Amino acid sequence: MNLLTRIAMDLTDDMQMVPDRDVAEMTEWRWQLHRHPELSGQEVETANRVIAMLSPTQPDEILTGLGGHGVAAVYDSANAGTTLMLRCELDALPIQEISSRPYRSTVPGKAHLCGHDGHMAILATVARWLGRNRPRQGRVILMFQPAEEDGSGAAKVIADPRFAKIRPDVALALHNYPGLARGMAMLAEGPMNCASRGMKIILTGRTAHASQPEHGISPANALAELIPRLTALGTGGAVSDPDFSLVTITHASMGEQAFGIAPGEAQIWATLRTRQDSGMDRLVTEASRAVADAARESTLEFAISWHDVFQHCENDPEATEILRNALLAEDIAIRADGLPMRASEDFGRFGGGARAAMFLLGAGQDVASLHNPDYDFPDALIAPAARVFIRCVAQVTG
Structure with a gap:
């Protein structure tokens, strides 16, 4: 003993x-x-x-x-x-x-x-x-x-x-x-x-009358693109795998609750998760790049902030x-x-x-x-x- x-x-x-x-x-x-x-x-x-x-x-x-x-x-x-x-x-x-x-x-x-x-x-x-x-x-x-x-x-x-x-x-x-x-x-x-952190994304365009959406800049396409694109960044698999990662969309919203306004802003909240801290930098970089690309393609401004950061x-x-x-x-x-x-x-x-x-x-x-x-x-x-x-x-x- x-x-x-x-x-x-x-x-x-x-x-x-x-x-x-x-x-x-x-x-x-x-x-x-x-x-x-x-x-x-x-x-x-x-x-x-x-x-x-x-x-x-x-x-x-x-x-x-x-x-x-x-x-x-x-x-x-x-x-x-x-x-x-x-x-x-x-x-x-x-x-x-x-x-x-x-x-x-x-x-x-x-x-x-x-x-x-x-x-x-x-x-x-x-x-x-x-x-x-x-x-x-x-x-x-x-x-x-x-x-x-x-x-x-x-x-x-x-x-x-x-x-x-x-x-x-x-x-x-x-x-x-x-x-x-x-x-x-x-x-x-x-x-x-696991390590994790919350990613809050704000996409900003310009509102317009719903009858003339072409006069505004809508975040709809970027929102629709980013939800599956961010989710796909996770490697999935067993958590015992050193490369395990997961992206979970926890919230998404767009525009006002009104039928007469084409949206000018959208938000996506996602949780990024990796087995160890060493994998988080890669996931943060890839997720940030995905947001920047989607915003650029739709001529939107964007902002990213990080919350609930766990090592x-x-x-x-x-x-x-x-x-x-x-x-x-x-x-x-x-x-x-x-x-x-x-x-x-x-x-x-x-x-x-x-x-x-x-x-x-x-x-x-x-x-x-x-x-x-x-x-x-x-x-x-x-x-x-x-x-x-x-x-x-x-x-x-x-």
């Missing part, structure tokens, strides 16, 4: 790793978060709830307002050693929840439909444990990160001058994963999540091994097929300065998918996920 595995398994019931009371209270706390969702960059009350939850665990320091509304709790051994960061997300989604649950969202058009409320409850459970079991060496940082859904939060946290004082050596995270059986996880070294997530070998040891110690089976995820995650930015890795924890089969209006985080994941992270703490900080 190697050293990391021995340390991961050297946690006894006497340590009361995850008491039933903690799980019950953190489940109810998740329900509070679920009732009061806040979108990316707006997580004021969510952050306040996190701070109130953390305070009784007596961290050595709580940093607030990190990169917006981020919160970081520091549990310091006062001995030299590794700084380990465990990270979760604060934000919800702009989707109307369809649910009869007693804790359903009370905010019209907003809901926790990705499970970030559950991820917070997991770290809250770890915080309870850390309040009773300080690390023996180094530090543990519990990072409640803002604005993950739009890809801006991790970059803003890292850019915050105060982040330098808590910069981790190792950073770990998880995401619940509907479609994967409970009691299973997905984990592998290398790419874990790909790369699992470091050493950090991956820490997670693997902890998962196996919890008898959670591990799969490596099907990775990386097509979906993006801005946790990858923390890998620029730390050995970082994340894993996917099965939320069950035949359940609603992430971002579905009827999705709900399974409360049964709180205890095992918290135990996995606690075992990671034991490996890294003793």
Whole structure:
């Protein structure tokens, strides 16, 4: 048995790793978060709830307002050693929840439909444990990160001058994963999540009377040409292929809702996705060229802007091994097929300065998918996920 595995398994019931009371209270706390969702960059009350939850665990320091509304709790051994960061997300989604649950969202058009409320409850459970079991060496940082859904939060946290004082050596995270059986996880070294970015295209011509369209400059032909042309830039295939790429048209509009006006403007929104960051430059160049060509052929002006920029997530070998040891110690089976995820995650930015890795924890089969209006985080994941992270703490900080 190697050293990391021995340390991961050297946690006894006497340590009361995850008491039933903690799980019950953190489940109810998740329900509070679920009732009061806040979108990316707006997580004021969510952050306040996190701070109130953390305070009784007596961290050595709580940093607030990190990169917006981020919160970081520091549990310091006062001995030299590794700084380990465990990270979760604060934000919800702009989707109307369809649910009869007693804790359903009370905010019209907003809901926790990705499970970030559950991820917070997991770290809250770890915080309870850390309040009773300080690390023996180094530090543990519990990072409640803002604005993950739009890809801006991790970059803003890292850019915050105060982040330098808590910069981790190792950073770990998880995401619940509907479609994967409970009691299973997905984990592998290398790419874990794809890179992606939103491309907003504005085509500008000149309006005219609908009876005399020849007196205007319509974007209709360019719009009709660009939708299939952009989509065709994606190579498709298996996401395991290093050259995998995908272009998804997410929105298109043209002109006014009127029968008497020939259109003078159109918009196309597309999401560009590649397996790794190295493939994104090529896709951006090709998509931009396609827009310029179509605009020139129709004598249109055009503008391109970029939004929700996510780097790909790369699992470091050493950090991956820490997670693997902890998962196996919890008898959670591990799969490596099907990775990386097509979906993006801005946790990858923390890998620029730390050995970082994340894993996917099965939320069950035949359940609603992430971002579905009827999705709900399974409360049964709180205890095992918290135990996995606690075992990671034991490996890294003793």
